[in-house]
Every structure is written in C-alpha cells, then in structure tokens.
Amino acid sequence: MNEKPKVAVARGRRPSPAYAATRDVLIRCGMELLTEQGFSSTGLDAVLKRATVPKGSFYHYFANKDAFGAAVMDAYDDYFKQKLDRWLLNQERAPLDRLADFIADASRGMRKHRFTRGCLVGNLSQELGALPPDFRERLDAILVGWQERVARCLKEAQAAGAIPGTLNVEQLAEFFWIAWEGAVLRARLVQSDRPLVTFIEAFLSSLGVRAQASPRNEADH
Amino acid sequence: MNEKPKVAVARGRRPSPAYAATRDVLIRCGMELLTEQGFSSTGLDAVLKRATVPKGSFYHYFANKDAFGAAVMDAYDDYFKQKLDRWLLNQERAPLDRLADFIADASRGMRKHRFTRGCLVGNLSQELGALPPDFRERLDAILVGWQERVARCLKEAQAAGAIPGTLNVEQLAEFFWIAWEGAVLRARLVQSDRPLVTFIEAFLSSLGVRAQASPRNEADH
Numbered sequence: 001m002n003e004k005p006k007v008a009v010a011r012g013r014r015p016s017p018a019y020a021a022t023r024d025v026l027i028r029c030g031m032e033l034l035t036e037q038g039f040s041s042t043g044l045d046a047v048l049k050r051a052t053v054p055k056g057s058f059y060h061y062f063a064n065k066d067a068f069g070a071a072v073m074d075a076y077d078d079y080f081k082q083k084l085d086r087w088l089l090n091q092e093r094a095p096l097d098r099l100a101d102f103i104a105d106a107s108r109g110m111r112k113h114r115f116t117r118g119c120l121v122g123n124l125s126q127e128l129g130a131l132p133p134d135f136r137e138r139l140d141a142i143l144v145g146w147q148e149r150v151a152r153c154l155k156e157a158q159a160a161g162a163i164p165g166t167l168n169v170e171q172l173a174e175f176f177w178i179a180w181e182g183a184v185l186r187a188r189l190v191q192s193d194r195p196l197v198t199f200i201e202a203f204l205s206s207l208g209v210r211a212q213a214s215p216r217n218e219a220d221h
Numbered sequence: 222m223n224e225k226p227k228v229a230v231a232r233g234r235r236p237s238p239a240y241a242a243t244r245d246v247l248i249r250c251g252m253e254l255l256t257e258q259g260f261s262s263t264g265l266d267a268v269l270k271r272a273t274v275p276k277g278s279f280y281h282y283f284a285n286k287d288a289f290g291a292a293v294m295d296a297y298d299d300y301f302k303q304k305l306d307r308w309l310l311n312q313e314r315a316p317l318d319r320l321a322d323f324i325a326d327a328s329r330g331m332r333k334h335r336f337t338r339g340c341l342v343g344n345l346s347q348e349l350g351a352l353p354p355d356f357r358e359r360l361d362a363i364l365v366g367w368q369e370r371v372a373r374c375l376k377e378a379q380a381a382g383a384i385p386g387t388l389n390v391e392q393l394a395e396f397f398w399i400a401w402e403g404a405v406l407r408a409r410l411v412q413s414d415r416p417l418v419t420f421i422e423a424f425l426s427s428l429g430v431r432a433q434a435s436p437r438n439e440a441d442h
Contacts, residue, residue: 125406129258136410177407178403185406
C-alpha cells in the first residue's frame with residue numbers, strides 16, 4: 001500500500017528540486033482532473049496541458065499512466081488524511097462536533113468548485129472494471145485508513161459519554177464512509193450541499209444525538 | 222420526465238412487433254452495459270454486439286446515443302420501481318422488514334453478477350460532467366420517485382407504531398438512497414455484499430430499531 005510508484009529516474013541520481021516540483025505539479029493536476037472525471041476519461045495530454053508541462057515529457061516523471069494513477073491516489077490519500085486530522089483531532093471541539101465540522105468544510109470545498117469535483121476514491125471505485133487490478137486494493141486500503149480516523153473519533157465520543165459505549169464504532173465508521181460517498185455523489189447530481197447535510201444529520205441522529213454544529217445554516221439556497 | 226425519447230420511426234407507421242422486440246433487446250443490453258461501465262465508456266458497437274443486432278442498424282431504433290441513454294434510464298427506472306413495489310408493498314411483512322427484504326434481494330442480485338454491476342443512477346451520476354445536461358434532471362427525478370416509495374414505507378412503519386411519529390420520513394428516505402448509492406459502490410469495491418448489510422443495519426438502527434430480517438446470515442464469507 002505504501003509502496004511508491006516507480007519513477008523513470010536513472011539509478012543513483014537524486015531527482016533535482018525542479019524535477020520534484022514538476023512531478024508534484026503533475027500529481028496535483030491529476031488530482032484535480034481525476035476528482036472531476038475519473039481515471040479512464042482523463043488523457044495524459046490533458047494532465048500535461050493543465051500542468052503546462054511539454055507534451056511527451058510525461059515519461060520522464062512516471063513509468064506509465066497506471067503508475068501516475070497510483071501516485072495520484074497516494075497523494076490524495078495524504079491530502080485527505082491531513083484534512084481529516086485537522087478536523088477530527090481538534091481538541092477544542094467535542095468529538096461529534098468534529099465530524100460535523102469536517103462535513104461543513106467538505107461542503108464549502110464542494111461549493112467552491114461548483115460541485116464539479118467528487119471524491120477521487122468514489123470516482124475510481126465507480127470505474128473499477130476499467131482500472132488496473134491493483135487499484136482495487138489500494139482504494140480499499142485508503143478507505144480503511146479513513147475509517148480508522150472516524151472510529152477513533154467515535155471512541156473519544158464514547159469515552160466522553162456522548163454516545164452509548166455499546167455502539168459498534170467500527171461498523172459505524174464503515175457506514176460513515178459508505179454514506180459519505182453516496183452523499184458526495186448526490187451533491188454533484190443536485191449541485192447543492194444539501195445531501196451532505198442530510199447525511200451528517202442522519203448519521204449523528206443514528207448515534208442517538210442531535211447535530212449540535214449542524215452545517216444546515218451554511219447550505220446553499 | 223415521462224417524455225419518451227424520440228425514435229426513428231416513420232410518421233404514421235406503427236412499429237412492428239419485431240421492431241419493438243429488437244428495440245427492447247437493445248435497451249436491455251444497454252441496461253446491462255451501463256450498470257457495469259457507465260455511459261461514456263459504452264460504445265454503441267458493444268451494445269449492438271451484445272444484442273446481436275447488425276452493426277449500423279442502431280439508428281433505425283434510436284435517434285442517437287443520447288436518446289438511447291434516456292430510454293435506458295426510463296427502462297431502468299421502470300424495472301427498479303417494480304422491484305421496489307414488490308418488496309415495499311408486501312403486506313405480509315412489517316414495513317421495516319420490507320426495507321431489509323429489498324436489501325437482501327439487492328445483495329443476491331449483486332452477488333449473482335459477481336459485483337460487476339452497480340446502480341445505473343449511481344454510475345451515471347458519477348460521470349455527469351460528460352453527459353448531456355438533461356440527464357441530470359432525469360436522474361434526480363428517478364431518485365425522487367424511489368424516495369417517495371421509501372417514505373411511504375416509513376410512514377406505514379410510523380402508523381404501525383414501529384418508529385416514532387416525530388421522525389422526518391422524507392429526510393430519512395433521502396438518506397436511504399444516499400447511503401444506498403454509497404453501499405453499492407463499496408460492495409463493488411470489496412466484491413462482497415457486506416457494505417449493503419452494514420448500510421441496512423445502520424439505517425434501521427438509526428430509526429431506533431434493530432433489524433429483524435437482517436440479511437447478515439446471507440452475506441458472503
């Protein structure tokens with residue numbers, strides 16, 4: 001899972017800062033395009049064009065499109081985990097409020113991009129049949145990593161007495177990301193963050209609590 | 222929404238039974254392919270090949286690929302509503318058990334196709350950016366129709382005293398389909414119906430009830 005994709009750098013040579021910077025730009029542009037339109041319909045030309053990197057130089061940076069896809073997935077996972085940690089480890093907020101904070105932030109992010117971007121993991125899961133077989137394992141591992149973070153947050157809520165100690169937090173964390181992918185999909189469909197609000201309100205009320213930091217008042221009108 | 226797509230039949234002529242049968246086969250093959258791989262990556266050649274209809278004769282049946290897509294969506298909606306009604310109007314079962322029955326049936330269906338097929342609405346929602354603009358409205362209308370059916374079932378559960386009358390059944394029905402799309406996506410990813418089971422158990426427990434007809438014991442091992 002943490003294995004880095006092979007890059008086409010000659011053995012024994014350290015990549016120059018300029019090389020690393022260009023590679024990062026390609027990955028960032030890949031993240032943008034893949035969250036918009038998935039892997040299969042994203043041509044390398046479009047990535048290079050967005051990155052303003054000369055055509056034909058792609059293979060200086062990645063062995064092939066699959067290796068590029070793997071690097072984009074890893075980068076997205078890193079980015080997303082940082083985002084999750086920012087909200088879910090925030091000790092100034094009660095554990096369940098942190099979940100609502102994360103969703104409110106995700107709503108702002110989706111609105112900023114006018115609901116054209118989804119979740120990279122959801123997009124790629126939808127087109128699995130057309131993807132390299134090892135993408136499946138990688139996507140599953142990414143979701144498991146996110147689940148662990150939500151489970152930890154729910155355990156903190158249990159420890160604080162905010163939700164019953166009898167709840168199966170592992171199953172609830174799995175459910176959180178199941179419903180998340182559905183909510184992001186629906187938000188793109190209706191071009192509104194209302195599905196994200198519906199999701200977090202229903203999820204929190206499934207724990208026997210009312211959302212205290214409901215992002216409802218931030219929803220689109 | 223209920224407007225039928227235009228077909229390339231000469232004015233004033235009634236389609237022959239053979240014509241209608243071939244058109245139905247094309248739509249059925251389209252449903253299969255679109256639930257597997259979505260709209261953009263499905264070529265008309267693949268549809269014609271699966272339907273064993275001669276190449277080049279597509280335009281006898283549909284004005285273009287978009288009209289075909291619209292016909293497939295309508296057919297899928299009809300098929301799915303019949304399926305929903307079969308389970309959700311079953312007076313021999315308590316309302317909440319009917320929801321669990323529907324999910325158990327969906328689990329069997331996904332397993333039968335080895336988790337290669339998703340929900341047509343979810344697949345098409347994922348690739349909205351590449352679809353004709355009117356597909357968005359159609360997909361949303363389909364989901365609203367399904368939601369009405371789940372809301373009706375939840376109202377029956379309220380009337381029977383199985384769940385609190387204070388619950389917002391419209392919002393819960395919306396949440397049901399949000400989580401459904403996420404669960405189908407995840408089931409395809411992990412090639413197991415476990416996400417569907419996680420979803421229905423969590424959904425029913427969010428209503429304050431335990432699943433009585435849990436499909437857990439039918440899950441893949």
